[in-house]
Amino acid sequence: MLHYAVVFLVIALVAGLMGFGGIAGASASIAQILFGIFIILFVIALAMRALRK
Structure with a gap:
C-alpha cells in the first residue's frame, strides 16, 4: 500500500510540473x-x- x-x-509531482493541475490534485x-x-x-499491526508477546 505504501508503494501505491x-x-x-x-x-502528482510529474503532472504538477507539466501543468496538469487537476490530475496533480x-x-x-x-x-x-x-x-x-x-x-x-501499521499502528494496528504494531x-x-x-x-501477542
Whole structure:
C-alpha cells in the first residue's frame, strides 16, 4: 500500500510540473488517503504484535 501511495505522489509531482493541475490534485489526494490507511494499518499491526508477546 505504501508503494501505491509513493506511485501516486510521483504522478502528482510529474503532472504538477507539466501543468496538469487537476490530475496533480487528484493524485495527491489519493496518495494522502493511501498513506493514511497505511499508517493506520501499521499502528494496528504494531499493537497486535505488542499484545501477542
